Each structure stands twice: as C-alpha cells, then as structure tokens.
Amino acid sequence: MQFNFNIYSTPLLFAxxxxxxxxxxxxxxxxxxxRWSDGLFGVLIAAFTFEIWEYMLGFAGIEILWTTLEFFPRxxxxxxxxxxxxxxxxxxxxxxxxxxxxxxxxAPFSLYFGYHLLVFFQGPDFVEWWKTEVHFPWGIQYxxxxxxxxxxxxxxxxxxxxxxxxxxWSPTQFSNPELLSFGWFRNFLLAYFLASVIGWSMxxxxxxxxxxxxxxxxxxxxxxxxxxxxSIAGYAQTQARQLVFDPSTQDAPIPEMAKTDKLSEAxxxxxxxxxxxxxxxxxxxxxxxxxxxxxxxxxxxNTSILSATINRVFEKNFNDYVNAYRVEAVKSxxxxxxxxxLSLLGIxxxxxxxxxxxxxxxxxxxxGVSPREYVAQTL
Numbered sequence: 001m002q003f004n005f006n007i008y009s010t011p012l013l014f015a016x017x018x019x020x021x022x023x024x025x026x027x028x029x030x031x032x033x034x035r036w037s038d039g040l041f042g043v044l045i046a047a048f049t050f051e052i053w054e055y056m057l058g059f060a061g062i063e064i065l066w067t068t069l070e071f072f073p074r075x076x077x078x079x080x081x082x083x084x085x086x087x088x089x090x091x092x093x094x095x096x097x098x099x100x101x102x103x104x105x106x107a108p109f110s111l112y113f114g115y116h117l118l119v120f121f122q123g124p125d126f127v128e129w130w131k132t133e134v135h136f137p138w139g140i141q142y143x144x145x146x147x148x149x150x151x152x153x154x155x156x157x158x159x160x161x162x163x164x165x166x167x168x169w170s171p172t173q174f175s176n177p178e179l180l181s182f183g184w185f186r187n188f189l190l191a192y193f194l195a196s197v198i199g200w201s202m203x204x205x206x207x208x209x210x211x212x213x214x215x216x217x218x219x220x221x222x223x224x225x226x227x228x229x230x231s232i233a234g235y236a237q238t239q240a241r242q243l244v245f246d247p248s249t250q251d252a253p254i255p256e257m258a259k260t261d262k263l264s265e266a267x268x269x270x271x272x273x274x275x276x277x278x279x280x281x282x283x284x285x286x287x288x289x290x291x292x293x294x295x296x297x298x299x300x301x302n303t304s305i306l307s308a309t310i311n312r313v314f315e316k317n318f319n320d321y322v323n324a325y326r327v328e329a330v331k332s333x334x335x336x337x338x339x340x341x342l343s344l345l346g347i348x349x350x351x352x353x354x355x356x357x358x359x360x361x362x363x364x365x366x367x368g369v370s371p372r373e374y375v376a377q378t379l
Contacts, residue, residue, distance in 0.1 A: 015224035081155030
C-alpha cells in the first residue's frame with residue numbers, strides 16, 4: 001500500500017497532516033490552561049480533517065476504504081454543526097462546560113456511527129448484500145445527506161444568533177469589545193457557511209451530472225484550505241480570562257436587575273458622582289481592557305446598577321461612555337506640545353484605545369470627523 005504523491009493527493013495530505021498537528025496543539029493548550037474552547041476547537045479541526053481523508057487516500061491510489069473498511073463510518077458531518085455551536089458558546093463564556101444533557105446533540109452522529117459499525121462488523125459479504133439490497137434501494141444515503149443538511153442549517157442559524165446576541169451585549173460590558181475579536185467569530189461562521197454551501201452544491205452537481213471521483217477534487221481542495229485557515233487563525237485567537245455571556249439569562253429577571261428599575265433620581269445622581277470622580281481622578285479610561293465589572297468592583301456596587309446609571313444618566317452604553325473620555329484625552333494631548341513627538345496613532349494608544357481601527361471609529365462617532373480631519377481643522 002504505497003501513497004501516490006500527485007497534484008491531487010499531495011495538497012490534501014499536507015492539509016491532513018497540518019490539521020492533526022494543530023488539533024494536538026489545541027488539545028495541549030486546553031490541558032495546560034483548562035480551556036474548553038481550545039479542546040472543542042481541536043476536536044473540530046480533527047473532524048474537518050476526516051472530511052478530506054477519503055479523497056486524499058483515493059487520489060493517492062489507496063483503496064482500503066472501499067475494500068477492507070467498506071461501510072466503516074468515515075466522517076463527522078453530523079457532529080461538526082453541534083461542535084461549531086459549542087465552540088462559540090465556550091468562547092463567549094469561560095465558565096461554560098458541557099453537561100450530560102448536552103449529549104443529545106451528538107445523537108444523530110451516534111445513530112449514524114452505530115448503524116455503520118453494526119453493518120461493518122457483520123463482514124464484507126454482509127456489507128455488500130446490505131448495500132445492494134437495503135442501504136441504496138431504501139435511499140438511506142439520501143436520508144443521511146438530508147439529516148446533515150438540516151443539522152448544518154439549524155446549528156448555523158443558532159450559532160449566528162448567538163454571535164449577534166454577543167455582539168450586541170459586549171459594548172455594554174467592555175470599553176474595547178474588539179479585544180474579543182468579532183472578526184474571528186464572523187470569519188469562522190463565514191468559512192463554515194461557505195464550506196457547507198460548496199459541499200452541498202458539489203453534491204447536487206454530482207447527482208445531476210453523475211460526475212466521477214476526480215471531479216470532486218475542487219470541493220476537497222477548498223476543504224483543505226479551510227483546514228489551513230481555521231487551524232492557523234483559530235490558534236492565534238485568544239480568549240478573555242473572565243468572560244461570562246449566557247444569552248439564556250439575558251432576558252431573565254434577576255434580583256440585581258429588578259433593583260435598578262427602582263433606582264430613584266437621588267440614587268442615580270449618587271452613582272453618577274461616584275463614577276465621574278473615579279474616572280476623572282484615577283483616569284480609568286486609560287486602561288485598554290477596562291470592563292464594566294472593573295468599575296463596579298472599585299465602587300463597591302454591581303454591574304447592573306452601574307450600567308443603569310450610565311444608560312439613564314449619560315444616555316450611552318458603557319463602550320461609548322468610556323470612549324468619550326478617551327476622545328477628550330486625545331484632544332488634550334493634541335494640544336500639548338510636550339507630546340508633539342508622538343504620532344496620531346501613538347496619541348490614541350496613550351489615551352486608552354487599543355488599535356487604529358477602534359481609535360478612528362470611536363473618534364469619528366464622538367466628533368463627526370476622523371482624527372486626521374480634526375487635526376487639519378483645529379491645529
């Protein structure tokens with residue numbers, strides 16, 4: 001059994017090897033830091049590698065999957081959608097852990113896996129009979145495909161909904177939400193969606209035109225590229241140390257939130273004065289990773305009361321409230337000759353912003369002009 005290196009098999013082999021290397025790296029980091037998100041993403045990368053191994057071996061001239069291992073379960077199509085959703089949940093909530101009741105999400109894959117194993121272990125003769133008399137005549141392969149499509153659509157919708165809820169929630173809790181990389185989560189969902197669309201498109205084209213094995217290479221090449229991107233970009237993605245976002249509790253009335261509805265004007269003014277004194281005397285806004293919980297802890301209150309104060313008194317969310325201080329700090333530094341050696345971005349970073357994009361976006365939102373336009377108009 002010799003691997004035939006050619007233009008079809010070699011790119012898939014390299015992606016297969018990289019996928020397993022990075023899966024191991026994710027599992028090692030998960031073990032070292034106790035992060036479920038890394039462990040789940042390692043499983044997800046390993047699952048994607050099984051999406052290409054069938055074609056990798058076939059293009060290399062190794063036919064063991066169609067002889068000795070015929071009907072053995074070959075992929076994780078029915079598990080990848082749930083894994084993707086759980087990965088996002090674990091990224092958005094560092095306290096999240098799988099529970100026994102979450103195991104039902106693996107039920108479709110377990111049924112597929114158990115069905116194929118049961119038939120496979122009956123022996124080659126039984127497998128051949130089952131395929132010709134039951135599996136294909138009864139259209140079980142189509143049922144598996146329909147189930148895979150349904151699960152992909154369902155979990156993609158749930159994952160996108162979770163991402164959208166998180167993106168709406170984070171500006172109320174963090175002064176720099178971009179620290180938690182909206183771009184990565186968006187790109188992850190987009191890559192997953194494109195892989196699903198291309199895969200299903202190729203399946204429909206195959207059924208329509210009855211294409212041979214070699215024409216599926218383009219689909220597998222895209223999957224190989226997906227493995228490269230997800231493994232490298234995913235490993236570079238960091239997770240906040242303490243991030244607790246649970247959409248199931250966002251609309252539920254909790255004691256602290258109930259108290260905020262009863263805050264009097266005197267209470268609101270009290271917390272306004274306390275908050276303003278803290279921000280101006282200690283310049284908390286200069287901390288790029290400042291979170292609402294940090295201020296609440298310093299003031300000896302809870303995030304609900306502080307958030308209500310910012311929303312009702314200043315009519316802003318937490319992100320805009322902190323950035324308003326940073327924008328004023330930028331204006332002050334621009335007028336200070338002692339920092340004339342700093343670039344415009346350097347002044348933004350000195351004022352608490354963490355990136356050029358965040359600086360430009362927040363400054364224009366607060367003033368109506370970009371930092372460069374502001375300099376041209378005032379200096």
